[in-house]
Amino acid sequence: MALVSALAVGVGGAxxxxxxxxxxxxxxxxxxxTFVVNVSGSLLIGVVLGSDIGGPxxxxxxxxxxxxxxxxSSFAVETVRLAEDEYRVAAVFYAVGTLVAALVAVLAGFAVAGSNAV
Structure with missing residues (x-):
């Protein structure tokens, strides 16, 4: 089972x-x-973890x-770059907006999966 799980993680990662x-x-x-992948990835992980899918x-x-x-890491670098480019307010909105959107996406994923995890 450990080998199958490791292979599943490797294939999924690739x-x-x-x-x-x-x-x-x-x-x-x-x-x-980066915003798009972080929010859509949060939605997907919410669906996966909120569903009956298990194992590998x-x-x-x-x-x-x-x-x-x-x-x-890309999110962190892009936030710093915005601030360095004198877009400090945009950097704050990007950081807070990404965090809020990702958390809402996880909750939405749980809801889509029919989970009452939260």
Whole structure:
């Protein structure tokens, strides 16, 4: 079971990383692409964790795909860059907005999955 779980995380991670890169190419706007992946990834992880999905499939989706698809480090760098470029108010709104939107997305994912986890 451990090998299957590890493979599921690896495959999910590979797909998540490629999907993340594809979104950055499609959106082509600094910060917006990271916002999109972080919020949509939060929605997906809410659906996965709020549903009856379990075992290697859940690990592959939640840990692998969502872990590679979403990106806190890029979010942090983009927030700092906005502030360094003299867009300090925008940096604050981006940081707070991303956090609020991601939390709401997780809750929405739970709701979509029919979970009463919260």
């Amino acid at each position: 797909i998540g990383a490629v999907t993340r890169y594809a979104v950055s190419l499609a959106v082509e706007r600094r910060s917006l692409d 499939i859940a690990l592959g989706l939640a840990v692998g795909f969502c872990g590679a698809f979403t990106t806190f």
